[in-house]
């Protein structure tokens with residue numbers, strides 16, 4: 001679909017956003033393929049091609065649909081999945097299993113079996129118990145699992161506490177207790193069913209300071225040294241997780257990947273050289289920073305309610321069902337009116353969703369031009385954890401997803417229908433009987 005330029009309309013990767021809303025309806029997730037490619041290429045230039053023995057595994061929880069997985073594979077990335085469903089989608093997308101890493105703090109036996117059968121490249125073990133579960137399944141299937149242990153590096157990060165994961169009190173990872181960790185590693189080294197690769201951490205999400213990654217890397221590198229000293233074993237791989245922050249509002253800064261990765265690599269290389277250690281392969285798992293800023297969401301403004309001396313509420317045809325982040329993390333967003341790009345902001349409007357929840361407020365006090373019912377509201381930076389955390393609360397269908405590139409648009413996920421929402425529901429026979437008690 002190619003569209004003509006209209007000066008007062010917003011364009012996204014060459015597409016007229018107002019036309020997209022007309023053609024595909026709202027709410028609508030729109031992703032710029034070019035922006036996703038740019039992020040992948042930044043990783044290629046500043047990490048993959050710059051350093052030897054490094055990998056990037058896109059954390060697919062940020063946005064895991066067939067088209068996205070195909071795109072990141074085309075861009076030369078590996079993949080991180082955390083559930084049987086994410087793994088299944090990756091396999092259907094044709095992702096090479098060896099390039100898939102399986103994270104998650106409670107993998108089921110069925111999920112581990114599936115992953116082994118597909119031949120996933122790595123298991124990131126999150127608990128002491130999990131090693132034995134994987135061993136037993138490998139034994140039964142006569143397979144060998146390549147594993148890393150996710151540790152809790154005891155690093156506190158500056159982000160919303162709901163997306164902080166590396167602190168001591170965390171449901172993720174194996175605690176840094178020498179008496180527990182080293183015997184566990186030794187068992188992995190010795191186990192026939194296990195190929196011990198190394199150590200993994202992920203300290204949190206939406207981080208804009210590189211110090212916490214560096215501090216966690218030092219913890220991991222120290223483990224590499226101790227594993228060499230104690231067991232004469234060369235750790236093959238370290239996974240430094242994701243968490244690189246993006247720009248949601250003007251107050252946020254998006255640091256280039258090099259800001260995080262260069263000091264991490266320098267520290268890693270220097271440490272290994274100083275201690276005469278084999279320098280492990282370094283893997284990172286960015287999710288948000290690859291896809292967040294490529295995505296926008298379109299809504300149509302419906303009822304507008306002005307409460308004198310309080311505020312104006314403008315309701316949209318979606319809300320926390322397509323973006324739960326404001327309700328869950330008090331996340332802030334920037335919005336604009338797609339069909340009024342030539343108008344100056346003149347009023348403060350609170351954008352509310354249509355869901356029956358008081359926390360269903362997309363943006364409080366957005367500065368917008370004179371708004372009217374029917375205007376197309378655009379929310380920026382919704383590409384990560386928007387679609388992937390969408391729900392059917394209030395039986396609202398999950399919106400469609402469109403990929404745009406240089407003026408062309410294509411649906412990559414169709415809008416859910418009411419029929420699809422109830423397709424797994426059953427009325428039991430005894431309730432079908434007509435007579436009433």
Ligand code: LLP
Pocket residue numbers: 059062080103163202204205206241242243244285286287288289325329384385
């Ligand atoms: N690796 C692991 C093991 C993770 O747990 C995560 C995110 C990532 C990588 C990717 O982190 P990223 O680069 O995207 O920051 N729903 C929340 C974010 C939860 C992140 C969970 N883990 C949000 O909307 O902010």
